[in-house]
Amino acid sequence: KAGVTQTPRYLIKTRGQQVTLSCSPISGHRSVSWYQQTPGQGLQFLFEYFSETQRNKGNFPGRFSGRQFSNSRSEMNVSTLELGDSALYLCASSFESNYGYTFGSGTRLTVV
């Protein structure tokens, strides 16, 4: 079956711009979570959506937002980009909370 699909794979944006990342979870998975991965901070939890509702949120500023659609696809938006937002953004889906994740390959965001 198809895995978790993230688009685009790579993005280069300028400071101050905004960006939207997309994630299509595995069919049947209702929980979608987003993580930021950087060499210095490791994997940091952004938020989790379940059946179109944000269920958990990490400690990121309000510039980071997300949503989930009725088909479980999810988007993540970052507004007013800063250089420090450069990272690999990973989407992970699971059937339910407390199940293991299936990760996508990530979107590599570079802010210049």
Add this chain to the structure above:
Amino acid sequence: GDSVTQMEGPVTLSEEAFLTINCTYTATGYPSLFWYVQYPGEGLQLLLKATKADDKGSNKGFEATYRKETTSFHLEKGSVQVSDSAVYFCALRAGKSTFGDGTTLTVKP
């Protein structure tokens, strides 16, 4: 809040050596525990899991036991191979997941 502490790396072993990567956690409630692996050039993959105390997760020769009394979930393998070279992440999940910093394992022939 929840936290996961992993053994610092990097870890370098010879082929067929015994592997232990220590992981301890702090959590309220009763989280599920996981090990994920990231092979060079690849994405994160679930390696094994345990959902309650005394459960043993196992996969590809790796094992880990959920020890509630010591809040630990150490990863072990009896005989490592060069192909096991990767970064290993311990994680807990109680709604959101909290990951350890990762331990880089290099296995030399």
